[in-house]
Amino acid sequence: MEQTLVILKPSAVERGLIGEVIGRIEKKGLIISGMKMMQLDEKILREHYAHLVDKPFFPSIVESMVACPVIVMCLKGVEAVRVFREMTGVTNGRKAAPGTLRGDYCMSGQMNIVHASDSVENAKIEIARFFKPEEIFEYTPANLTFTYGNDEL
Ligand code: ADP
Numbered sequence: 001m002e003q004t005l006v007i008l009k010p011s012a013v014e015r016g017l018i019g020e021v022i023g024r025i026e027k028k029g030l031i032i033s034g035m036k037m038m039q040l041d042e043k044i045l046r047e048h049y050a051h052l053v054d055k056p057f058f059p060s061i062v063e064s065m066v067a068c069p070v071i072v073m074c075l076k077g078v079e080a081v082r083v084f085r086e087m088t089g090v091t092n093g094r095k096a097a098p099g100t101l102r103g104d105y106c107m108s109g110q111m112n113i114v115h116a117s118d119s120v121e122n123a124k125i126e127i128a129r130f131f132k133p134e135e136i137f138e139y140t141p142a143n144l145t146f147t148y149g150n151d152e153l
Contacts, residue, residue: 011106015105021101030077030080031075032073041066045062078153087100087116
């Protein structure tokens with residue numbers, strides 16, 4: 001199974017959306033392999049958003065992401081990276097499709113409540129950035145045989 005990195009951003013934490021997002025993750029059938037609250041700082045954000053460091057809005061991203069602690073999660077599932085990216089929706093919440101997390105719960109391109117890894121390769125890098133190996137747990141949920149068919153695992 002694949003693993004993907006999720007961040008419930010300050011725009012989710014401050015707006016009381018932690019439970020809504022985690023509820024959708026659980027109902028979908030994605031396995032939560034790791035989860036913790038942490039305070040981000042500019043150093044880790046410069047790594048995590050390296051592709052945006054030169055953009056004029058980067059200081060604003062940093063400000064929004066350090067505003068309060070975030071929840072980081074490692075999710076596991078078959079095709080988990082693509083599945084959760086599609087559950088997240090496009091970057092701007094005003095353009096994200098209804099039914100997606102951003103489409104249903106936010107109105108902003110910046111305060112867009114969740115981060116989702118965009119590729120399997122980046123997910124591996126991001127999970128290692130935010131979690132120590134011992135913070136990722138290997139267990140088999142009892143309902144797994146009703147979450148997937150025999151030939152899908
Ligand atoms: P995504 O999070 O959808 O993968 P990006 O990697 O392009 O999108 O951007 C990372 C984050 O930076 C976005 O989720 C958003 O919070 C912020 N961001 C992106 N573009 C802008 C922008 N033009 N203005 C302000 N913030 C932005």
